[in-house]
Amino acid sequence: MRDSASIEISVQRLLDRFGAAPEVAVVLGSGWAGAAQQLLDARQVDYRELPAFEATSVQGHVSALTVGRIGGQQVVTLGGRKHTYETGDCAGMSGALRSLQSWGVKVLLQTNAAGSLHRNMPAGSLMLITDHINAPQRSPLVGEEGNARFVDMGRAYDPELLAHTRALAKSRQVKLFEGTYLWALGPQFETPAEIRMFAAWGADAVGMSTVPETIVARHVGLRVLGLSLITNLGAGMSEESLTHSATLQQAQQSGAFAAEFLGALVASLAELASLQNPPLV
Numbered sequence: 001m002r003d004s005a006s007i008e009i010s011v012q013r014l015l016d017r018f019g020a021a022p023e024v025a026v027v028l029g030s031g032w033a034g035a036a037q038q039l040l041d042a043r044q045v046d047y048r049e050l051p052a053f054e055a056t057s058v059q060g061h062v063s064a065l066t067v068g069r070i071g072g073q074q075v076v077t078l079g080g081r082k083h084t085y086e087t088g089d090c091a092g093m094s095g096a097l098r099s100l101q102s103w104g105v106k107v108l109l110q111t112n113a114a115g116s117l118h119r120n121m122p123a124g125s126l127m128l129i130t131d132h133i134n135a136p137q138r139s140p141l142v143g144e145e146g147n148a149r150f151v152d153m154g155r156a157y158d159p160e161l162l163a164h165t166r167a168l169a170k171s172r173q174v175k176l177f178e179g180t181y182l183w184a185l186g187p188q189f190e191t192p193a194e195i196r197m198f199a200a201w202g203a204d205a206v207g208m209s210t211v212p213e214t215i216v217a218r219h220v221g222l223r224v225l226g227l228s229l230i231t232n233l234g235a236g237m238s239e240e241s242l243t244h245s246a247t248l249q250q251a252q253q254s255g256a257f258a259a260e261f262l263g264a265l266v267a268s269l270a271e272l273a274s275l276q277n278p279p280l281v
């Protein structure tokens with residue numbers, strides 16, 4: 001539910017259970033669940049206790065929120081993401097994200113599994129999302145009122161966080177691709193013709209999530225960063241046929257590398273001055 005009463009109850013429960021909000025929230029997409037194991041002092045709450053958080057039916061996702069820390073950075077992770085293809089509603093993550101923002105979260109770090117549109121960005125690659133294409137042209141903001149709904153998407157993925165992540169990858173000698181993520185509604189995979197069209201549009205990777213959440217996050221002023229774990233080449237680019245279990249299997253193979261980078265990234269945010277509360281004067 002995303003009505004204001006559900007959000008208020010959820011925020012109150014988060015405050016009662018965990019106190020002040022961490023600055024950073026992470027949505028763990030397919031293949032990224034292993035990152036939760038890096039959380040120290042982890043405490044978990046099931047989405048059933050948070051009325052604004054909608055449970056997901058997707059295998060490999062866990063409908064629970066966990067608070068802990070990685071290094072010196074407090075973080076809240078969402079194990080499950082509601083996808084538009086589950087119900088047709090593209091605002092399934094809206095209540096959860098609005099609750100996190102009113103609790104006090106500042107940064108939304110999104111992760112997902114995606115298909116690559118480049119042969120030289122094979123399965124197992126990590127791609128930093130620099131921009132996105134909302135191919136279904138659906139918006140979780142339909143029905144919102146006032147001028148705030150006309151959200152500027154010119155720099156949807158936070159320039160400072162992008163630069164910080166690039167520098168981290170360089171210092172750890174991690175090969176980090178960059179590109180535009182295209183949201184396909186799913187749940188069916190794409191046809192080879194669609195993949196050719198998406199590549200011609202300028203997309204670099206394709207997946208079934210993330211874009212609606214980025215839109216909601218920007219509407220409420222969360223800073224957004226996104227990472228895709230490439231699990232396959234797009235339809236028609238290889239001999240393999242695409243299945244969710246093959247996607248999960250590939251994600252598991254490279255998941256440890258992805259989770260390690262994500263952990264290092266979260267920990268490194270503790271050094272980002274713009275994230276810390278301004279000093280008292």
Ligand code: HPA
Nearest residue numbers: 113114115206207208234
């Ligand atoms: N298409 C859409 N979503 C995906 C893919 C893909 O090829 N791989 C992982 N998620």
